[in-house]
Amino acid sequence: MDKFLIRGGKPLKGKVVISGAKNSALPCLAATLLTDETVTLHNVPYVKDLITQRRLLEDLDATVLTPELHTQKIKAANIEIYEAPYELVKTMRASVLALGPLLARFGQAKVSLPGGCAIGTRPIDLHLKAFERLGATVSLEAGDVVARAPKGRLIGADTFFEKVSVTGTENVMMAASLAKGKTTIHNAAREPEIEDLAELLNKMGARITGAGTTKIEIQGVEDLGAAEHTIIPDRIETGTFIVAAAITGGKLEIENCQPKHLQAVIEKLRETGVEIEERGADKIFVKCGGRGLRSKDVTTEPHPLFPTDMQAQYMALMTQAEGAATVVETIFENRFMHASELVRMGADIQISGNTAIVRGITKLMGAPILASDLRASASLVLAALAAEGETLIDRVYHIDRGYETIVKKLSAIGADIERITENLK
Numbered sequence: 001m002d003k004f005l006i007r008g009g010k011p012l013k014g015k016v017v018i019s020g021a022k023n024s025a026l027p028c029l030a031a032t033l034l035t036d037e038t039v040t041l042h043n044v045p046y047v048k049d050l051i052t053q054r055r056l057l058e059d060l061d062a063t064v065l066t067p068e069l070h071t072q073k074i075k076a077a078n079i080e081i082y083e084a085p086y087e088l089v090k091t092m093r094a095s096v097l098a099l100g101p102l103l104a105r106f107g108q109a110k111v112s113l114p115g116g117c118a119i120g121t122r123p124i125d126l127h128l129k130a131f132e133r134l135g136a137t138v139s140l141e142a143g144d145v146v147a148r149a150p151k152g153r154l155i156g157a158d159t160f161f162e163k164v165s166v167t168g169t170e171n172v173m174m175a176a177s178l179a180k181g182k183t184t185i186h187n188a189a190r191e192p193e194i195e196d197l198a199e200l201l202n203k204m205g206a207r208i209t210g211a212g213t214t215k216i217e218i219q220g221v222e223d224l225g226a227a228e229h230t231i232i233p234d235r236i237e238t239g240t241f242i243v244a245a246a247i248t249g250g251k252l253e254i255e256n257c258q259p260k261h262l263q264a265v266i267e268k269l270r271e272t273g274v275e276i277e278e279r280g281a282d283k284i285f286v287k288c289g290g291r292g293l294r295s296k297d298v299t300t301e302p303h304p305l306f307p308t309d310m311q312a313q314y315m316a317l318m319t320q321a322e323g324a325a326t327v328v329e330t331i332f333e334n335r336f337m338h339a340s341e342l343v344r345m346g347a348d349i350q351i352s353g354n355t356a357i358v359r360g361i362t363k364l365m366g367a368p369i370l371a372s373d374l375r376a377s378a379s380l381v382l383a384a385l386a387a388e389g390e391t392l393i394d395r396v397y398h399i400d401r402g403y404e405t406i407v408k409k410l411s412a413i414g415a416d417i418e419r420i421t422e423n424l425k
């Protein structure tokens, strides 16, 4: 397994360009299953999860061309397999996003029930309940979710999510696009990635209104067609690099980002003393405030509030802030695994249930540590960049899932980081 060797203590300086949003590209790739015509997607990030999603489409006999690294042309014309196999789903839960499109277009879908992951059990019961509201029958057969539309086509209906679910909202939005009649999604997720997916679907001929609000209306159509779309920038990568500048006492120019997609993160970081200047619609200039950082409490909530995907990175930053910060994680039941690794580096963090108290400023010392999931890995990289001495982070395949060329991007702004690839004997 690959490792990162990081020698910390260097302020990051320079310019970084943000890649396309992983969590928008994943549903957008799935949406190409809704038509037999060619859909072209630009600004697709070159990360492991998108390589996996591409393999899933190819396993379903879609044609996927990559005319250049960040562009994918998908034509799902001759689909005769309606199944996402376990070996793919177990590596990436987002494969469940194939359910809605396959069910809507072919009246049937079989997707291995995704297991949990490090951060939680991550059920998909709300997705399935919504599909049943659209007239599907759903059963569990030998670990696979099997969904069928009895009359061959889903019927539009009112659906309600008792918990806000990002991919649940996306799955239902895609399924309802081809249903007969109108569907309303109540208590829909409001993430920017939902709006991006709705924009692609409407370009394909769908009739969706309200994306980005808690109530989305979809007027089903007979079929969807070709489209070309550019994926929005990754707001979590943007937030991660803002923290990278702050935690190392550096200053960064962050390009090709959308500050409006992470206002809660920007406001919270400003409260702690990070100086963030929005330059136009797609640039941010960041530097650590002269008076150092102050501890500020944070609670993770669905968009537009502070995102759970920035919680681990924020916790790392609070180890370098004066005072005690209370970090409350309300979305996932087990998303503090980075805390114990930060403590190994010298952080002072007490966990009680879904609440962590981070006391700073603590001097972080390099140490051998272990990555457990995507955003925890980012948190450990940030801590290592601020720490004195060498940090060796193992299992960095987690970070490769969602951060494009992270070593190259960090090295280009002054980080002393190298990837150690272990040759399997």
Ligand code: EPZ
Pocket (backbone or CB within 6 Å): 023, 026, 094, 120, 121, 122, 123, 124, 125, 126, 127, 128, 163, 164, 165, 166, 167, 168, 308, 309, 331, 332, 333, 374, 375, 402
């Ligand atoms: C999406 O996951 C993101 N992944 C996650 O990003 C992100 O952390 C999460 O939304 C929350 O913002 C993608 O978009 C591919 P949810 P998702 O359904 O859709 C519970 C990353 O780091 N729930 O919004 O799987 C669930 O257990 C990843 O890029 C049910 O109980 O999350 C959780 O507690 C990690 N039943 C809460 O709702 C369901 O049917 C929110 O989950 C669905 C969800």
